Amino acid sequence: MLANTSAAEYLDALASFEHAAERLAGANPVMLTSEQVLDGMRRLETAARKVPSAQYAVTAIAFEQGLPAQLGYTGLKELLTDQLTLAGVEAQERMRGALNRAPRQERGVPPEPRRPLLAAAQRAGRVSERHAVAIEKALDKCARKLNDVTDLEDMLVTAAEGGVTPDDIALLGRRAYELIDPDGAEPSAEGIARQRDLHLGKQRDDDLMSTLEGCLAPEAHALVDTVMEKLARPGVNNPADAEHPVDIDDPDAIADAAKRDKRTAGQRRHDALVAALRAGIASGILGHRGLPCVPIITLGIDQLESETGVATTATGGRLPVPDALAMMGTLNHIASSSRSVLIGPRGG
Secondary structure (H helix, E strand, C coil): CCCCCCHHHHHHHHHHHHHHHHHHHCCCHHHCCHHHHHHHHHHHHHHHHHHHHHHHHHHHHHHHCCHHHHCCCCCHHHHHHHHCCCCHHHHHHHHHHHHHHCCCCCCCCCCCCCCHHHHHHHHCCCCCHHHHHHHHHHHHHHCCCCCCCHHHHHHHHHHHHCCCCHHHHHHHHHHHHHHHCCCCCCCCHHHHHHHCEEEECCCCCCCCCCCEEEECCHHHHHHHHHHHHHHCCCCCCCHHHCCCCCCCCCHHHHHHHHCCCCCCHHHHHHHHHHHHHHHHHHCCCCCECCECCCCCEEEEHHHHHHCCCEEEECCCCEEEHHHHHHHHHHCCEEEECCCEEEEECCCC
């Protein structure tokens, strides 16, 4: 578990690290004895092995704060490759490490890293980055067949700490998977059902954005593909082009709208999901006793008049008042009191 530190304390630690790294890089070890050289190599290796933990922690925070979007990047990978001049593979490994070995900030899950034993070993400098990547890949693969890979994580981390090389760790991981699935059979219905997962992260305080991640079963993947193929095309469901509604069955209209579409592929997929959710809610399939199911949004009278501030939903979510007012056109009823406005279904 990482210690809680203030911004000043973190920046002070970073400055001290930079200073020490600069001094060490400029120092000549030629005068060391053979014993001191060996000791220095070991100490330097242990210290260097701790650095990725700090990199993953700050990378995870960059993602949580929405830094890529703030700087105009399409995603975290683009930010890492541009700002840190990492290769694509390096950026992907940095993202994987941040996902699995940095403390989590998701709603409803413990704050510990997904791979706590591996993260602790790396923070202590007992395993190298290559060890960690090999262990991570083995665990990710075996997790497709097992509900809990904690014992396997413990075994592989212990092996790495005991002197097993990263290449041998990879062999151990493959052997573990062969023992778990000796026949190499096609994915079973039980395995698919066990792995399906979806996490909605908590809303950030600064911009109210939240993360969505998980593992889709084949059926869900096919359904999402179908939605994206239809609703995530350039020119379709573009919030910035709302004054020019597009008929999704009109190729000419879509082609014309696509010329005005400045969204990234990821942003188009986001907007396609929003459109699909709106359609599902509007269809009435979520209704109860003849009443439609719609979001219940509460905002103050002063917010309604000024069109500023943050509204709240019945489930505890938050959204900017302009977004709430935009949704009013699709809802059927507005109830008000002396201090607040309730937007919801007619008859609610």
